[in-house]
Amino acid sequence: MANPPTLPISDHSGGGSQSQQTVSTPAFRTFLSRLSSSVRQSLSQRRPWLELVDRSAISRPESLTDAYSRIRRNLPYFKVNYVTIVSLVLALSLLSHPFSLLVLLCLFGAWIFLYLFRPSDQPLVILGRTFSDRETLGVLVILTIVVVFLTSVGSLLTSALMIGFGIVCLHGAFRVPEDLFLDDQEPANTGLLSFLSGAATSAAVAAASTPASGRV
Numbered sequence: 763m764a765n766p767p768t769l770p771i772s773d774h775s776g777g778g779s780q781s782q783q784t785v786s787t788p789a790f791r792t793f794l795s796r797l798s799s800s801v802r803q804s805l806s807q808r809r810p811w812l813e814l815v816d817r818s819a820i821s822r823p824e825s826l827t828d829a830y831s832r833i834r835r836n837l838p839y840f841k842v843n844y845v846t847i848v849s850l851v852l853a854l855s856l857l858s859h860p861f862s863l864l865v866l867l868c869l870f871g872a873w874i875f876l877y878l879f880r881p882s883d884q885p886l887v888i889l890g891r892t893f894s895d896r897e898t899l900g901v902l903v904i905l906t907i908v909v910v911f912l913t914s915v916g917s918l919l920t921s922a923l924m925i926g927f928g929i930v931c932l933h934g935a936f937r938v939p940e941d942l943f944l945d946d947q948e949p950a951n952t953g954l955l956s957f958l959s960g961a962a963t964s965a966a967v968a969a970a971s972t973p974a975s976g977r978v
Contacts, residue, residue, distance in 0.1 A: 808842035819938045833934035840934075848926030855922035862915045869909055877902055 823829035837844065856863040876886060877898050886893045910916040
């Protein structure tokens with residue numbers, strides 16, 4: 763007696779997992795691409811560092827009004843350089859405190875992989891419990907508040923930003939801006955604000971392009 767024909771059985775678990783993983787990949791790549799493009803565009807507008815540290819243009823302001831006027835004129839001109847300085851101070855502060863850096867990386871990773879770019883059709887299951895999108899968002903918000911305001915991470919970030927802004931204000935007050943001229947064709951909204959708004963817009967657009975945008 764002939765054996766009955768064997769029906770092929772395909773394993774859909776791997777394919778389903780692969781399809782779920784590829785749902786958020788394009789959006790995440792788009793986010794990284796737009797963020798990288800925004801950073802490169804901002805860095806291309808930085809002023810020469812030798813011009814920033816030109817000793818011949820350094821003098822003490824005559825008054826607080828003069829110092830404030832210098833800062834207002836230097837900020838638009840050296841905006842990208844100033845953002846770089848503040849970023850370096852922040853990076854050095856985090857590198858000198860590895861635990862705080864690890865905590866921030868874990869928090870950032872939790873936002874990225876557990877909410878922003880997690881496919882909406884893939885529920886979050888931890889220890890056998892399924893968390894809804896609202897519950898996930900609430901936990902992440904509470905966790906962020908605890909990390910930033912109730913631990914040493916918040917004080918570290920605050921102190922680093924204060925040091926960075928102090929350096930920027932000190933340089934802006936002592937740098938004579940008489941020889942500084944903004945390009946006529948340079949947009950007025952470039953620099954720090956455009957970088958932050960561009961990065962935020964990229965994140966919003968990338969997140970909205972995923973099925974996660976349908977969350978409530």
